[in-house]
Amino acid sequence: MGAISSGGGIDAFRESMTAASSLSVDPMSIILSINRNAAAHAAILASRKLCLNMLAPEQDDLAMRFAGTLGYRGEGRFDADDWLCESGRPPMLRDAAAALQCELVEAHTFGTHSVLLCVVNRVHLGASPTALVYANRQCGTVRHAAAGTEI
Numbered sequence: 416m417g418a419i420s421s422g423g424g425i426d427a428f429r430e431s432m433t434a435a436s437s438l439s440v441d442p443m444s445i446i447l448s449i450n451r452n453a454a455a456h457a458a459i460l461a462s463r464k465l466c467l468n469m470l471a472p473e474q475d476d477l478a479m480r481f482a483g484t485l486g487y488r489g490e491g492r493f494d495a496d497d498w499l500c501e502s503g504r505p506p507m508l509r510d511a512a513a514a515l516q517c518e519l520v521e522a523h524t525f526g527t528h529s530v531l532l533c534v535v536n537r538v539h540l541g542a543s544p545t546a547l548v549y550a551n552r553q554c555g556t557v558r559h560a561a562a563g564t565e566i
């Protein structure tokens with residue numbers, strides 16, 4: 416589970432994200448799906464940049480807050496978190512298990528969603544060697560190889 420972020424400063428948008436997958440090794444890329452009514456949708460299409468922030472297992476409360484299940488709405492879901500905002504890059508959650516800084520290459524409309532094909536420009540692996548996943552209506556974990564590095 417994670418949060419997708421785009422834009423920066425006052426124009427930053429973030430949404431919870433559960434539909435993302437690797438697409439290709441060369442070029443390193445991901446595919447994800449986002450509701451066209453989501454606040455971040457227009458920002459991603461306009462800036463053509465996004466960050467997929469994958470949460471650590473101890474951040475399951477953030478996942479529920481990001482999803483709006485704890486009563487938080489709009490940007491209030493993300494106010495208490497520590498976001499790294501660098502010029503020209505979308506916000507990155509500092510203590511994410513992993514964060515993928517990406518450039519949008521193609522967007523395709525399908526039903527209520529857009530399917531986004533993105534090239535990964537930067538990978539940051541956080542201190543946690545495990546990431547939070549959501550399957551069968553419950554949270555679980557998956558372990559990655561090398562924590563605390565950048566690719």
